[in-house]
Amino acid sequence: MKTVEIRRRISQPKVKRRVGKYEVGRTIGEGTFAKVKFAINSETGEPVALKILDKEEVLKHKMAEQIRRK
């Protein structure tokens, strides 16, 4: 009985990272200033590509004016 409970716990999917309403999954690409991850809008179920910017690199290359928060 005890063994079954432990196995169940181990086989549960890992808790995914959350950013606001998005459940963040695997990395699908990388660019010079950003990492792009697969994510799901938990309110609508819509799959999206989530771009995570490297703030240091953006500031270093004076690209802040090209970035808009959505």
Ligand SMILES: Nc1ncnc2c1ncn2[C@@H]1O[C@H](COP(=O)(O)OP(=O)(O)OP(=O)(O)O)[C@@H](O)[C@H]1O
């Ligand atoms: N909307 C998207 N859907 C799926 N994959 C994407 C999407 N946007 C970006 N990617 C993936 O993430 C990678 C990195 O994207 P990003 O826009 O950061 O850089 P890049 O424009 O390709 O390269 P660089 O920043 O070096 O000019 C892309 O090459 C692509 O593989």
